[in-house]
Structure formats: structure tokens, C-alpha cells
Amino acid sequence: MTDSPLPAVRAVGAGTRKRPGFWRGLRRLPLIPIFVLVVLLIVPALSADWLAPHDPVRGSIPDRLKPPVFFGGTWEFALGTDRLGRDILSRLMHGAKVSLSISLVGILAGGVLGTALGLIAGYFRGLADAIIMRLVDISMALPSILLALVLAVTAGPSFQTIIVVVTFVLWALYARQVRGEVLSIRERDFVARARVAGASDFRIIVRHILPNAANTIIVLATLQVGSVILLEAGLSFLGVGIPRPTPAWGLMVADGRQLIVSAWWIAFFPGLAITLAVFALNLLGDWMRDKLDPRLKEV
């Protein structure tokens, strides 16, 4: 049975996998947000240990409250120093490391947990769906700051506490979004086909449903980096996040609060860093959303 009943039909662009839109796509990248993120977050986070001009934790009292370079200061402390004589620039660079690692670890943990539960709820429906979605409702009804306060009081403020809080806040968003996506994907015919062929639930979820929900998850993750940085800053500002003297951006704003009139630079620069980073991340997330998933209009 080697002879074919019909002559072969040629596929469009078959065989060679060319990418005509690749360079054009690259030119349309949102360059400003990416530039801001690289300069503000990624490079400092990766190189703080070598490039930071001063120790971020140890200050020197004679150098305390030095203003930034264009406001009567020197290049030695380009962005000035705080009350304990610690270099703001160095602390900002190390703070980027804290913000980035909390966002990445928190989003990974929340994303994995939420995606798994969302897949289970959407795929199996029934009792599992009901229980998971009520948990989502509960989780969304609880104020995250309150939860963080309780956790900080009982477990003590630490990196782990923040990760737990971030995970707890994020998983519900993933679970809800992924479940919705799964509900539509599972009705498509390729899932029915796989079932007819006898594919296991595990195989259907991993090979058929998850890859088709991946865009949604990636977009959601990108959009959330900004809000996680904001959450971490808020928690640190309240003193229930990263413990002192670790340089976290929110903590630095809190430290500069009392001196905002006399030494504005202490709170100003970390505040600016938070604003720019979150703004750039939101722009990038919006771009990814438009690019990958036109259906996801509001998260």
C-alpha cells in the first residue's frame, strides 16, 4: 500500500522553517521599558557584588547624610548617603537583587502552585473544582498586608516569610486564569481525539492543555513582576518584609521617611527606582499580552 491515492500536496513553506517576521518583530520590541529594566534591575542585581562602590550595610558616621553629586555632594557617593553614612547607590544596586529574587522566586512558587490547581479544577471539574475555586475566593478576600503582618509576627520577618506571602497572594490569580483557559481548551476537538485514542488524563493535561495555556501563564507572570515588587516594597516599608539592614527598596523608603524634608534623597531614589521598574514592567507585560494573547484583556 505504498502508492498514494492522491498526488502529494505541497504545504506552504514546508520543509524549510524560515522566519520572515523575525527581524521585523525584533524591531517592534518595546525598547524603552526593556532598557529601563536592564539598567535599573537586571544589571545591578547581577553585578551588585562587584560593581557597587561601597558596602551596602556598613556605613561610616563621618560620611552621613551626604547629598547627591549635583546637589553639593561628591562623586564618591553619587546618590548621597543615609543617616548611617551608607551609600544610596550601592544600597539601590543590592536592593535590585532583593526585589528581583523575591519576584522571581515568588512568581515561580505562586505560578506553579496556582497553575497546578487551576489545571486540576478546570480539567476534572466537579468537587475538586468547587473546593479549589472557593479557596481562591477566600484567598482573594484576605488582605495580603494583614496576612503578612500575622506571618511576620508569628514567624518573624524574613525572605521566606515574604515568599510565602507572595505565593499566597499570587496562586489564586493563576488558578482562576488557568482554570478559565482550561475550560475552553478541554472542549476543543484535539482533546476529544486524544481521549478517543485512550490518552491518560496526565498526558492530556501535559501534552495538550498546558502548552496551549502557556501564553496566558507567561503573560500573567510578566504582568505580576511589577505588583510583586510593589508588594515587597509595601511590606518592607511596614517593617514586616525584609529585615534590616538588608537593602530592600521599600525599607529604604521607610528609612528616609522622617528625613524627607532635610535629606530627601534617601527616600527619593529608591522610590523612583520602584516607580520606574514597576512602570516598565507593566509596559512590557502589556506588550507581551498583546503579542501572545489577544483574548486576555484585563488581568
Next chain:
Amino acid sequence: MDSEPVLKLKEVTKYYPVTKGLLFARTIGHVRAVDRVTLDLDQGETLALVGESGCGKTTTAKLILRQETPTSGKLEFEGQDVHRITGAALKQYRTDVQAVFQDPWSSLNPRMRVFDIVSETLVVNHAVAKGEVADRVAKVLSDVGLRTEQSRNFPHEFSGGQRQRIAIASALISEPKLLVLDEPVSALDVSIRSQIMNLFKDLQDLYRMSYLMVAHDLGTTRYMAHKVAVMYLGQLVELAPTRSLFEAPLHPYTQALFSAALPSHPDIEREEIILEGEVPSPIDPPSGCSFHTRCPLKIGEVCEKETPELTPRPDDSQHHVACHLYTREPSRSPGDGEGKRV
């Protein structure tokens, strides 16, 4: 035909419960999606299920594909109860019975390469040795008119007709004995429908398969099917070889259905039977003959009280019809029915 039927449906019934209330759901009724359907499908034969939307043809297909379990009745494939088989026999069934769905944009996973889509049935059921999979994929791709190199591509790189060829290849990979076709050409451009229909016919000879085709396009049905079953509200109302059904449809519903189809030439004059009213709710189907509320040829009380059975015609044992017009007064022809119009 000569041998035992491949597939037998015996009084197959599927009811879906209708529930009311959010917290404490109560069953308030049942949708009779498929109601006591009995039919046989012979080897190498194509049987078409036709009828309007919601008449139960897709549910019947789902029952065969084990996507649903029947409320009562039995489906037999080569003598085995389809919904009771387990273990190795179940694996065998899943390779013996395959499906091609209507919409090739929905039936191919956009994130899988053609090779993985086509080979899935073999991989899932460990039907052949690993080294053999590539050879089998190459063979079915060439059988459906695609090239082996195209197995590296993703579905979005193909046109509608090509995508349907991929879907067909993925059904053929396990060399099935029965293919369930759920409106296999209705999502395609008219210009490539005939290509795909001819492909189905050629493959049927090549693989010696039976087809169970769900269709609402009568042209496709006439071209593809050997036998046609007409369904209305979950019940079979007429079952006949394609030629005799199209030459002389007997059931008033079949006649109305055929008259609604476009003729092959615009100048052909024909009588149009317009059915009045809506299709009754399948939750609460009419008593007696379920078509009596809309039937233009209703005889009288008997239609409202007694359910007509599907019986063969005395002059043609292959042609079955469920209508009192033919069981009560065999001499009567459908043309002079003088029942009042509803």
C-alpha cells in the same frame, strides 16, 4: 452484505438529566438525546446519520467513541460490548475505532508537530515498537497525499484541506476498522470538499474500513454513504440504502428534510414542504410519534397515541420506516395523506 456487522447498536438510549437549583440540584427531567436506536454497520460500509441540529446524531457518535455511556441499550463492536471492555481489548478497541472531526482548526493541537499529532494513537497505546512509528507515519502521510518532510511542521503552516488530511492520517495510523466521521467536510471550502470526499472513498477501499458518518449536508451524504439513517428527536425515523432513500423518501420528515435541500440545478421545479412550528423540546417529547406535532400528513389519533416502530417495507426489506402511514394502511401512498395540517 456477507459478513457479520462490525458495529451493532441495540436499543441504544442516552438521557441527560436536567437539573434545577444551585446548591441542592434536583433532577427535573431528562433530555432524550438518543432514544432506542437500533442499527447495524457492515464491514466496508458507510452509514450516514442525518437530521437537523440536536437530533442526537452527534451523541450517537460520542457513544460509539466511548465519550459517553448509554443510559440503556448496548453497542457491540465485533461482538463485544463497547462500554464493558477493559484492558488489552480496550486498547485494541481504541486502535480499531478512530474519529475524524468536523473542524480541522480545532482537532489538531496547535502546539504539536504533525509527527506527534499523527503518531499519538500508536504512542499512547504502545501499539507498535518505537522504531516502527516513523515508518507508519510516513506511510499514512503518503496515503493521505502529504509528504514525509511535512511531519516536522506545525498545523498552522497548512491549509484547511491539508489540515483535514493530517486529521485523517492521525485516524488511519492505527489501521482502524471503523472510522467515525463527524461532519468531516462541512468546515472545508466547497472547492476542496470533493477532494476530501474522494480521499475518504479511496481510503475506505485501501484500508477496508467502515464509516459511520454524521452529516447534515445531503449532497455529501448521497455521495459518500451506502446507507442512510434519518434521525428526529433522538429516534430513527427512516433507515434505507442511499439510492432508495433519495429516490423515494417515505417518512414525512425525510420528505420535508429533502425538500429543504437545494436542488442540483436552480431551474429544477420542486414542491417545497415547509414544516410549521419549532422542533419540540427533547425534554418533553410529544406522545406517540414524536413528529406528529409538525407532520403535514398526520392520519389522526393513532399518531398522537402510538409510537410507530421502525419496520421494513414489504416491497424492500432494506428500507425501514417508522410511520403509521405505512403500517396502518399499506396501500396508502404518502402523496394523498389528507390529515389536517397542524
